Amino acid sequence: MKQNKEERKENITKQRQEQILDAAMRVFSKRGFTAATTSEIAQTAGIAEGTIYNYYKNKRDLFISVMHRYIVPEPIIGLIQRAQTEDDSNLISALVNDRLSRDFREIDIFLLLMSELHRDKGMRQQYLEDVTNPILNELEKYLMSIVSSGRARPVNIEVTARILVGLMIGLVIVKKVEGEQGPLNRLPNNEVVSEVTKFILSGFQTKCDKA
Amino acid sequence: MKQNKEERKENITKQRQEQILDAAMRVFSKRGFTAATTSEIAQTAGIAEGTIYNYYKNKRDLFISVMHRYIVPEPIIGLIQRAQTEDDSNLISALVNDRLSRDFREIDIFLLLMSELHRDKGMRQQYLEDVTNPILNELEKYLMSIVSSGRARPVNIEVTARILVGLMIGLVIVKKVEGEQGPLNRLPNNEVVSEVTKFILSGFQTKCDKA
């Protein structure tokens, strides 16, 4: 019984934390770290302002928790790992599709993260360790495998991994900046994905021009 | 003589504005729009806080002026136009090199702009008109010319232009996030540029696999 009670308590605590994190994520990504107010976060979460401080030491602590909660490498790493056996075109398509089909909120969080990273050395280090490096490592493993199997040119693995990650990030930013009227939003998603995939695999030059 | 006087006055005004803009740029890119204080901007510029308001209506006006002063499409458009007659590999190299050789401050300003754009519809619209669209238009013209000349595959012009822009933006972000220890900073610049150029022209797949 007692344990049951404690469990329930713990559950409520978890729920409350989730509730706050979700609200904080929305407000932070809408306003940016400094312009976001604890008052608006509390309102969004449907709780009192003071309650936030029962779960998080201060605003920055809450922000860091939001980043940990919503910026994670697992989904993208999963994609790469599951794709190791599939053919390359499928993997790239899946990756591109995954990124481009996310909604704008994620882009906002990402941009937010970017702009806060260089104000907080510790955060930047942690983001590198927790998110960037795992993804890049996985990509590098994949690139090594396809280079050694002869399916890819003998590219510089490190640089190419960064090219791929950079391309994903950049596309998502362009998509967001141009908004609803931009081609990346206007065209059917699969058309965009297929075009990007072809680009990644073959560049834009006429193929086999030396053949 | 009189004109001389007026001219000198005008020069002083210009200098003072430049002085404030420069300081504002530094502080804004270090702190972000909201966290930047007019007090720190004034201190950085070596003037009194009130003096800022003799030249700019308010903090947001100053911010917009900074953006206009430091985010301009001309250099990149110039590059594309001057390259129309050169061979494609040279143009791409030049573009990539131009972007990757910029210092971090510019990246900060760019990220800053991105994160403020979606809080200010007017600013976003203006940025599209003043910067994004001119660059994309120029790129699209270039792509059309090389497609029709047979030097490029019959790609979707619109999407490919965005791929190129996105790639530039993304690379610069990755370079910034990984910092001094990342490959994009560690490797010789020309090596990175050459790798990116090859990627853009041919992708990473083994060429002519169907030949």
Added chain:
Amino acid sequence: MKQNKEERKENITKQRQEQILDAAMRVFSKRGFTAATTSEIAQTAGIAEGTIYNYYKNKRDLFISVMHRYIVPEPIIGLIQRAQTEDDSNLISALVNDRLSRDFREIDIFLLLMSELHRDKGMRQQYLEDVTNPILNELEKYLMSIVSSGRARPVNIEVTARILVGLMIGLVIVKKVEGEQGPLNRLPNNEVVSEVTKFILSGFQTKCDKA
């Protein structure tokens, strides 16, 4: 029990509002609207500056609340209504006495209101509706009744009502401007009241000069 709690809370809120309004009234009437500082109001109320803003949106809102709290037509209207059956001399005496026995603070508030009215059209309109018109209406009703009963000359009702109101206002101002040494303060109150009453009823000309 719960209700008790809520009630207590409400009481505290009321008290706090009253505390702020009282302080604001003092400071506003001492300094005028613009010269009054929220800092001094807070100090006078014995609270922190920020606390004011838990109860009032901004300084102007606080000012308007002060006006609503301290400038009300009810007492004067009550006087007129209760006097309808009494003889006219009694009513006039009561009115004059009521006005002249107020302390200087009220005069300050009144002057303050006057000087702010023409900077704020909305406030002026509201003051007319809430205070001026009700009093004038009541006075006009009274004047009509005494004219039709033959106790008064067939005066222009509208103008005479304004003469009476103006006389009250003006006397109070003269009393304030001349200060302690002026006759309106030096002479016994009932003497002044009686003199004013006689003036209102009969003017200063020798009565019945045509009889």
Added chain:
Amino acid sequence: MKQNKEERKENITKQRQEQILDAAMRVFSKRGFTAATTSEIAQTAGIAEGTIYNYYKNKRDLFISVMHRYIVPEPIIGLIQRAQTEDDSNLISALVNDRLSRDFREIDIFLLLMSELHRDKGMRQQYLEDVTNPILNELEKYLMSIVSSGRARPVNIEVTARILVGLMIGLVIVKKVEGEQGPLNRLPNNEVVSEVTKFILSGFQTKCDKA
């Protein structure tokens, strides 16, 4: 020649002072002392902000000069003196008419003066000596003469003088507060003047009711 030059200089100085005083009067009466800015005064006068300080020590000094320049007892005293020989009804009419036909600017200055008087003891004292007392003295002399000549009841001279002054002030305030739509503005001026004159001479009670 030299003297001529100096004279001209003096004239220019006078003109400049007048120009500043006039502008200051307009701005002060529109905004009130604190809310009026030296910047707006300078703009209104068509001069540079700094120029004000060549003629007036500071803002308060300028304000006091405005008061001295625009609030003077002479016109009203002149009216009373010139009327000594005329019949009483004419004098009262002239007084009332003089006050009620002034435009709103003067009322604003008067209200402004009132609200500043009690922040500056010296100013209040001076206003009493320079303006209030001379007018009241003149009125008292007049009242004494008509009482002793039997044309007026044996009123309390001091109080009655204040009643008359108060009535003028109050009427003007009511006229201003009610604005264009109020009866004091809507009705023909001579009708209002005549009504007020009759009131002052005879009150509103039916005349000769004891006769």
Added chain:
DNA sequence: TATGAATGAGCATTCATTCAT
């Protein structure tokens, strides 16, 4: 544990005044 009133440091902005030209 949740609440939300109270706090006061901090910020953008204004403005009277000065002073070099």
Added chain:
DNA sequence: AATGAATGAATGCTCATTCAT
């Protein structure tokens, strides 16, 4: 004498954080 840029103190207002209930 006139100018107007520069100054910086002062102000209204916000908001993260605390704490009594």
